[in-house]
Amino acid sequence: GSEMCIRDRIYSGGGTLTAPAFTLAEVLVTLGIIGVVSAMTVPSLMQNYQRQSYAVQLHKFYNELSQSLLRYQTERNAVNLSEAGLNSQDAFDELIESTFKVVSKCGEDMTPCLPDINEYKKMNGQSGLGMWTPRTNYVLASGAAISTCYHPKGEFLAEIYIDTNGRKGPNIVGRDFFSVYIYNNGIVDEYYTSAPLTKEQRDKNFNDYCINGDGVRWDGCFGKLLNDNWQMTY
Numbered sequence: 001g002s003e004m005c006i007r008d009r010i011y012s013g014g015g016t017l018t019a020p021a022f023t024l025a026e027v028l029v030t031l032g033i034i035g036v037v038s039a040m041t042v043p044s045l046m047q048n049y050q051r052q053s054y055a056v057q058l059h060k061f062y063n064e065l066s067q068s069l070l071r072y073q074t075e076r077n078a079v080n081l082s083e084a085g086l087n088s089q090d091a092f093d094e095l096i097e098s099t100f101k102v103v104s105k106c107g108e109d110m111t112p113c114l115p116d117i118n119e120y121k122k123m124n125g126q127s128g129l130g131m132w133t134p135r136t137n138y139v140l141a142s143g144a145a146i147s148t149c150y151h152p153k154g155e156f157l158a159e160i161y162i163d164t165n166g167r168k169g170p171n172i173v174g175r176d177f178f179s180v181y182i183y184n185n186g187i188v189d190e191y192y193t194s195a196p197l198t199k200e201q202r203d204k205n206f207n208d209y210c211i212n213g214d215g216v217r218w219d220g221c222f223g224k225l226l227n228d229n230w231q232m233t234y
Helices: 002-010 024-075 089-099 199-210 221-227
Strands: 102-107 136-140 145-153 156-163 177-183
Touching (some): 024 089, 024 156, 024 177, 024 221, 089 102, 089 136, 089 145, 177 221, 199 221
Antiparallel strands (some): 136 145, 145 156, 156 177
């Protein structure tokens, strides 16, 4: 029958049927290729993952802060944050402490909550970052550390520095360290005279101050993430 014909074809040579196998040399070559490809791609994948984890932490902080500012204003039936009572550093501290779970409060000294400001650098290597004082500094339960400053100037009301992973490195502006700004209308945005900023205004701040310029002014990184839907594309 047909089954006998198939067996006849298989054994027609009179030899023993054996399965194909890889030689040791072939296995070593394959492993070597896998190792080379991994060495080329894994560091890049890890860097991308780390950058995106910074952005995720900042996005979470932004959402919680924005919701708290809206609640602060609406609960007091106020037209803006100043009218609602956000008009001093003490009031700002109370807002922060009621919004976030605080692990440690360091007062006006950045350390030990955050590294000293002189330990931070921009992506172009510039150090000596500009800083408004006085400030109140915190470590949050999320692992982030923040430095807050009530500094009213027109529609601009207050500023927060946030290190998304606390005292851990790399301590680079636009990677794990950002400045975010609060406006009297409750909007959290990039530094400007009023908010919300346009995409073009945010991009200009990013190019002029986040990745270029001296170390004194270093805003613009946060606005880039707002523009790019929280993807760290730079």
